[in-house]
Amino acid sequence: MGLTKTNLFTEEQNAFAQMGKVFSHPARVAILQHLLNANACINSDLVQELGLAQATISQHLKELKAIGIIKGTIEGVSMSYCIDEEKWLAFKASFENFFDQHPCCGADNCC
Amino acid sequence: MGLTKTNLFTEEQNAFAQMGKVFSHPARVAILQHLLNANACINSDLVQELGLAQATISQHLKELKAIGIIKGTIEGVSMSYCIDEEKWLAFKASFENFFDQHPCCGADNCC
DNA sequence: TAATTATATTGCAATATTACGATATATAAT
DNA sequence: ATTATATATCGTAATATTGCAATATAATTA
Numbered sequence: 001m002g003l004t005k006t007n008l009f010t011e012e013q014n015a016f017a018q019m020g021k022v023f024s025h026p027a028r029v030a031i032l033q034h035l036l037n038a039n040a041c042i043n044s045d046l047v048q049e050l051g052l053a054q055a056t057i058s059q060h061l062k063e064l065k066a067i068g069i070i071k072g073t074i075e076g077v078s079m080s081y082c083i084d085e086e087k088w089l090a091f092k093a094s095f096e097n098f099f100d101q102h103p104c105c106g107a108d109n110c111c
Numbered sequence: 112m113g114l115t116k117t118n119l120f121t122e123e124q125n126a127f128a129q130m131g132k133v134f135s136h137p138a139r140v141a142i143l144q145h146l147l148n149a150n151a152c153i154n155s156d157l158v159q160e161l162g163l164a165q166a167t168i169s170q171h172l173k174e175l176k177a178i179g180i181i182k183g184t185i186e187g188v189s190m191s192y193c194i195d196e197e198k199w200l201a202f203k204a205s206f207e208n209f210f211d212q213h214p215c216c217g218a219d220n221c222c
Numbered sequence: 223t224a225a226t227t228a229t230a231t232t233g234c235a236a237t238a239t240t241a242c243g244a245t246a247t248a249t250a251a252t
Numbered sequence: 253a254t255t256a257t258a259t260a261t262c263g264t265a266a267t268a269t270t271g272c273a274a275t276a277t278a279a280t281t282a
Contacts, residue, residue, distance in 0.1 A: 003267055004240065008162045009137035013144070020134025023209075025270085026120035029127050036212040043229060051119045053272045058230055060270095077228050077279050083214035092210040098134075099203035101147040103194035114237055115270065136240080154259060164242045169260055171240095188249050188258050224282085231276070239268065246261070252254080 016098065019091055022067055027052060027060050035070060035083050042078040127209065130202055133178055138163060138171050146181060146194050153189040 006014055023029055030050055035041060046057045061081060064070045069091060072081045117125055134140055141161055146152060157168045172192060175181045180199060183192045 004136065004138075005163065006137065009141055013137040013140045016140050017135055017137040020131055020136075020140070023131030024128055024135040025115065025131075026117065026124040026128040027115075027270090029124045029131070030120055033124070033212070036214065039215065044227095052116065052270095054229075055231080055273075056271050062230080074229095074279085077226090077281095079229065085214045088210075088214040095206045095210060099199075099206060101144070103147065103196045103199040104150065138240090155257090163240095165259075166243075166261080167241050170242095173260080185249090185259095188251095188256095190259065226279100226281070228279085229277085232274085234273095235271090237268100237270075240266085242264090244262085244264105247259085249256105249258085251256075 016094060018067060019094060022064065022069060022091075025060070027056070028064060031057070031060060031064065032069070032083070035081060040080050040082040042075070042080060044078065127205060129178060130205060133175065133180060133202075136171070138167070139175060142168070142171055142175065143180070143194070146192060151191050151193040153186070153191060155189065 009017075022032075027050060031046060034046060034049060038045070043054070043057060043061065046061075047054045050057065061070070061072070065072060065081075068084055068087045070081050071084045072079045074080075120128075133143075138161060142157060145157060145160055149156070154165070154168060154172065157172075158165045161168065163171075172181070172183070176183060176192075178198075179195055180202060181192050182195045183190045185191075
């Protein structure tokens with residue numbers, strides 16, 4: 001099949017999985033880290049930096065932009081990409097919230 | 112292609128992406144949440160709970176077990192799965208560390 | 223205007239993931 | 253020993269993702 005059965009899960013679970021997807025590929029992780037370090041940068045920087053083809057970088061940037069964690073503004077001929085601070089903090093909050101759930105209850109049947 | 116170019120990225124980036132993958136599918140998110148609530152449970156619970164086929168659940172459990180975030184112990188006929196607390200805290204720390212990077216530097220070229 | 227540069231999009235090939243039926247395995251109960 | 257129950261694995265089909273060459277688009281410069 002290959003088709004995720006989205007209807008079986010809650011809105012929250014699907015939304016969280018969408019966020020997880022952002023971090024599920026090293027190229028996207030690397031792009032985010034590069035943007036975090038530079039605070040703003042252009043596509044071509046990333047092509048040099050990462051070693052992937054320009055089309056591939058562009059595609060990853062598109063995905064990151066689609067979910068909203070980065071935003072791009074036209075800067076003459078080139079593009080200036082940067083982290084969307086508001087979205088970044090929302091992601092941060094979602095993950096903190098998730099990880100704040102305790103893995104162990106201390107009950108008798110606790111592993 | 113479909114083949115991630117792992118060699119282009121750092122160990123840390125690849126490792127973080129592996130962690131991200133855990134949260135990139137709603138079924139795995141739902142399984143983790145169920146384990147967090149119940150603290151321990153068996154496969155059949157999840158089949159009832161999630162509505163996916165037994166083989167599918169088993170496959171997701173296998174992946175979660177492979178990366179170490181859950182562990183399973185044989186409990187008679189059934190399996191008792193639960194979160195691996197140590198690994199859970201390690202994941203939590205990695206994500207906290209990642210999100211603690213600041214999206215905006217306050218410089219002139221800041222978006 | 224023509225050439226240049228930067229980025230996006232298209233089309234395609236290859237691998238990965240998701241899902242499930244069927245089957246295997248292993249323990250428990252009768 | 254046979255049956256029932258729970259979980260894992262195998263095989264397979266379908267969709268998703270990754271990656272890139274080629275091409276399109278759009279802004280800048282000569």
